[in-house]
Amino acid sequence: MPFHQSSVVVATTAQFVRNLAEKAPALVDTAVTYLKPRLAILWHYAKVEPVPPTPAEIPTAIQSLKKIVSGAQTSSFKQLTAKEALLNGLVATEVWTWFHAGEITGKRGVIGYDV
Secondary structure, X not given: OOHHHHHHHHHHHHHHXXXXXXXXHHHHHHHHHHHHHHHHHHHHHHHHOOOOOOXXXXXXXXXXXXXXXXXXXXXXXXXXXXHHHHHHHXXXXXXXXXXXXXXXXXXXOOOOOOO
């Protein structure tokens, strides 16, 4: 590369760095202003959602499980509305997905166990 081209590259790079240094505080302030409410919402749900059940919630979960089993035995699930059936399907899909995510995490790989 000839001398005059390399000096142009250096000058352009220096100008870029100066512009970035001047504009960086404003960019950071804009990013913080944008992200602060969104991170607050994320933090709220992160504290509430992925917690294990409390001892007070376990009897309710057992009753719900008994209701599901009795519904399967008496075929009362056929009386569900479309919305209830869809919601039940989504919950079952979520449980299935988390089960498989746990399996993949536990065996540290997607492919089967090393026997």
